[in-house]
Amino acid sequence: MSEYVRITVTLTQPVAVGRNVRADSRQDTHNHVPGSVLRGALAAAWIHRRGQEVTRSSEFLETFEGTGSFGPLHSADSLPVPLSVKRHKYEASQRCRSEWDAAYGQHATTCEECGDPLVFSKGQPRGRVPLESRTTTALTPEGVVRDGHLFTQSMLKEETRLSGWLHGPATHALCCAGEPIRTLSLGSRRSLRGSVTVDVDTTAEPDLIECVGEDIILRLAAPAVFCDDFGFPTDRPDLRELSDVLGVEALEVTGAWTRWDEVGGWHAASGLPKPVERAVAAGSTYRIRCAKAPGPESLRTLATRGIGLRRREGFGALYVAPRPEAHT
Ligand SMILES: [Zn+2]
Structure with missing residues (x-):
């Protein structure tokens, strides 16, 4: 297998990748899949196929606990606007340029077109990631339904596609017992799980740094x-x-x-x-x-x-x- 592999998942159900429970009983979801969640889902697929004892094999340890990288899965909309980028503090006009990047030596403090002040990005997502909400009954820490408590969970929508990279020994995670892994169950322990299909591209090249x-x-x-x-x-x-x-x-x-x-x-x-x-x-x-x-x-x-x-x-x-x- 190559040094790095591009992986794309397509949601076949809504998926909630738990973030934190807010005080108003709403559960936020990540707008992407963190690498730790991807790694956990792949390890669970190995255990499902080969049993718990696989976790003691040198193959498993090298793949999941070794020097490889499990990158996050993102869409173009979910990636953050870099912190070096400045944008209009207020609404930009159509003639205005949209971004100035201090990493490229662009240090303007106001827009030359409309004169509005510019502010640095806080790392917000570049676009709007489609989410849906689902309200269910709240559970106690013991997993028992709590009377009269409703709980709203936001979720990534079905058919969302997210991509990322595996590097080094982590690339071996995509094949277990001689068979490629084609579906995964994503989501964290505290949130709703959903299934995704997995596409692997071993010939894709990343954008150059x-x-x-x-x-x-x-x-x-x-x-x-x-x-x-x-x-x-x-x-x-x-x-x-x-x-x-x-x-x-x-x-x-x-x-x-x-x-x-x-x-x-x-x-x-x-x-x-x-x-x-x-x-x-x-x-x-x-x-x-x-x-x-x-x-x-x-x-x-x-x-x-x-x-x-x-x-x-x-x-x-x-x-x-x-x-x-x-x-x-
Ligand atoms: Zn402007």
């Missing part, structure tokens, strides 16, 4: 976990890791547009929430100067592998944003 001269521009499609030399969380990527992957020396972060995010999770074995960790938010963007322009092969590896720690859990996935309009 953006390059400007010797600089590369990295944008996070998922939260990323970085540590400094003392093991403390940092909001900067590791230049040694980047140099290793790129095959050229990554010299300096010359621009960083980042926010912190808190990530938790659900520990399946104990049924308890995982501790909350600090991560750099999706949409965060870095401009990094390299000793020379990296080659296309290593840029494709980086695009599908991602950066930072816990990549097998979907952290540190990268994406390429649409090119900003040139300065006028």
